[in-house]
Amino acid sequence: MKHLLLHACCAPCSPYVLEKLSREYRVTVFFYNPNIHGPDEYGLRLEEIKRLCKALKLSLIEGPYDPERFFERVGALEHTGEGGQRCGECFQLRLEETFRIADRVGADMVATTLSVSPHKNVEQINRAGNLAQADGQGVLFLEADFKKKDGYRKTCALARDYDFYRQDFCGCSFSRQEREARKDAHRPR
Numbered sequence: 001m002k003h004l005l006l007h008a009c010c011a012p013c014s015p016y017v018l019e020k021l022s023r024e025y026r027v028t029v030f031f032y033n034p035n036i037h038g039p040d041e042y043g044l045r046l047e048e049i050k051r052l053c054k055a056l057k058l059s060l061i062e063g064p065y066d067p068e069r070f071f072e073r074v075g076a077l078e079h080t081g082e083g084g085q086r087c088g089e090c091f092q093l094r095l096e097e098t099f100r101i102a103d104r105v106g107a108d109m110v111a112t113t114l115s116v117s118p119h120k121n122v123e124q125i126n127r128a129g130n131l132a133q134a135d136g137q138g139v140l141f142l143e144a145d146f147k148k149k150d151g152y153r154k155t156c157a158l159a160r161d162y163d164f165y166r167q168d169f170c171g172c173s174f175s176r177q178e179r180e181a182r183k184d185a186h187r188p189r
């Protein structure tokens, strides 16, 4: 069975993807998300992915929480907004690190949970994965669109069963500000 390193963005997006991939691969989970705004939010998401991996008896590797690296790489693209170039760089940063670790642990493949979300652009995710693969040492990127075949609904149902904390913004401080702006726009005046 091939060894696959799965980049997990958060626990609610992961159970369906893990269930699906574990049928074909020996999966190790990798949590590397320096995009997440602030240590409190980061800690909440990390604890939930730990809980999931423990329940499924899967190994988890925790990457460093280095938000300065995220801001260096992505900060100048803030204005491009959610779904813009900012997110493409954010995906690529996280997948480049996943490939680096995959090489270190001897994994054959890399995948990410990101495409299970209907809020993210799957072409951008797969492009980022393929670009990250090009810099790797022979580890392959598994292109996927995990929201297909009802994947998003299934992962939400599983996340409810686990009673996971579910954030209402993507992760970075910019997406948090954008969420606040949307809420303000819908507040009755």
Ligand code: SF4
Pocket: 035, 036, 074, 082, 083, 086, 087, 088, 090, 091, 170, 171, 172, 174, 175
């Ligand atoms: S909105 Fe999400 S994907 Fe886009 S830059 Fe922020 S954290 Fe990354």
